[in-house]
Amino acid sequence: MNRTRIAGIGHYVPEKRVTNDDLSKLMTTNDEWITERTGIKERRYGKKHEETTATMGAKATRLAAERAGIELEEIDFIVFATLSPDFYFPGSGVLMQRELGITHKEVACLDVRNQCSGFVYGLSVADQFIKTGMYKNIAVVGSEMHSMGLDYSDNGRHVTVIFGDGAGAVILQPDTRPDAGILTTKIHSDGTHAEQLAMINPGCHGGYHGDKEKYNYPDPSTYGGIFFTPEMHDENMLYPDMNGQFVFKMAVQKFPEVIMEALADVGLDKSDIDMLIPHQANLRISQFVQKKLGLSDDQVYNNIQRYGNTTAASIPIALSEAWQEGKIKDNDLVCLAAFGSGFTWGSALIRW
Numbered sequence: 001m002n003r004t005r006i007a008g009i010g011h012y013v014p015e016k017r018v019t020n021d022d023l024s025k026l027m028t029t030n031d032e033w034i035t036e037r038t039g040i041k042e043r044r045y046g047k048k049h050e051e052t053t054a055t056m057g058a059k060a061t062r063l064a065a066e067r068a069g070i071e072l073e074e075i076d077f078i079v080f081a082t083l084s085p086d087f088y089f090p091g092s093g094v095l096m097q098r099e100l101g102i103t104h105k106e107v108a109c110l111d112v113r114n115q116c117s118g119f120v121y122g123l124s125v126a127d128q129f130i131k132t133g134m135y136k137n138i139a140v141v142g143s144e145m146h147s148m149g150l151d152y153s154d155n156g157r158h159v160t161v162i163f164g165d166g167a168g169a170v171i172l173q174p175d176t177r178p179d180a181g182i183l184t185t186k187i188h189s190d191g192t193h194a195e196q197l198a199m200i201n202p203g204c205h206g207g208y209h210g211d212k213e214k215y216n217y218p219d220p221s222t223y224g225g226i227f228f229t230p231e232m233h234d235e236n237m238l239y240p241d242m243n244g245q246f247v248f249k250m251a252v253q254k255f256p257e258v259i260m261e262a263l264a265d266v267g268l269d270k271s272d273i274d275m276l277i278p279h280q281a282n283l284r285i286s287q288f289v290q291k292k293l294g295l296s297d298d299q300v301y302n303n304i305q306r307y308g309n310t311t312a313a314s315i316p317i318a319l320s321e322a323w324q325e326g327k328i329k330d331n332d333l334v335c336l337a338a339f340g341s342g343f344t345w346g347s348a349l350i351r352w
């Protein structure tokens with residue numbers, strides 16, 4: 001069976017920088033709070049009406065394809081991860097396919113809705129298709145246009161200050177080298193605490209799931225399970241919400257656990273890791289994981305300071321930057337790890 005290699009990688013971040021001071025003009029927050037709690041100094045926002053999750057994904061994919069030395073037409077499968085899709089449906093995969101103009105041949109698109117773990121999930125799925133020989137050039141994309149869907153009032157400040165826009169992509173191909181490429185992927189989920197980090201509305205739940213007071217579910221007797229009503233907008237029900245402290249505690253437990261699981265699977269040790277690319281959720285989480293694994297500063301790549309949390313895009317953006325900066329070399333053991341909404345979490349080990 002083939003192994004899978006990352007043949008090309010690219011990323012795109014929009015030009016507009018939004019600093020913590022910029023946000024403090026919109027809501028009651030400040031640079032000190034954001035920096036201390038998250039490490040974030042600024043994030044990028046896409047150009048409204050010109051850029052979308054799909055167009056940013058397309059830019060990252062173009063670069064990844066160029067670096068892989070393939071024509072876009074050679075891409076035979078697109079795996080697109082996002083929580084901020086252009087449309088409710090269809091997914092952003094087909095919109096990116098159209099944007100790239102590769103509709104003339106049989107390309108399949110799969111949309112992944114695993115939020116912060118979306119890229120690792122996408123990588124894991126794509127890896128199986130390469131290994132079985134079904135596809136030869138798979139684009140795995142993570143892209144987010146968070147800035148279009150955040151609550152810029154004080155109600156949303158605990159979520160809004162964290163997120164930023166951007167996209168990253170890889171081209172996966174079969175790898176004939178022995179013991180190289182993607183060595184293993186591990187993916188997990190547990191929906192017990194689904195509402196702790198979620199955007200519940202608009203949705204088709206009709207108020208079904210649990211405590212509506214606690215989780216801001218609309219009252220079904222008022223809304224009748226309607227997918228969207230103007231009241232949902234008026235009553236601030238259309239934004240993501242997070243129980244930050246609860247998510248933080250889960251994250252610092254699951255990141256090391258899933259990394260150790262992947263290492264054990266291939267008979268390696270944490271001391272074998274050359275570069276850890278954690279999902280950029282919070283600098284404090286990354287630092288906790290680094291300490292737990294006994295890694296030095298130059299063995300962990302962080303760019304949350306400049307981009308905030310770009311959810312499904314954070315790992316491929318960080319991987320792309322680390323590679324561009326020469327921090328990943330041939331034969332290095334690269335570890336990707338993510339945790340987020342669902343909860344879902346996962347890891348990947350790649351011999352570069």
Ligand code: UT7
Pocket residue numbers: 028029030033034037038116157158159161162243244245246247248251280281282285309311339340341
């Ligand atoms: O990527 C997916 C996974 N996500 C994560 O892993 C995120 C994990 N969680 C976190 O990163 C942190 O919990 C946050 C950065 C989200 C929040 O930090 P925290 O230390 O947990 O703060 P908190 O939510 O407990 O809020 C502490 C205080 C509150 O005020 P009181 O009640 O103590 O008076 C908040 O109202 O900070 C207040 N606060 C803010 N103050 C200034 C909340 N947001 C802000 C803000 N600016 N933006």
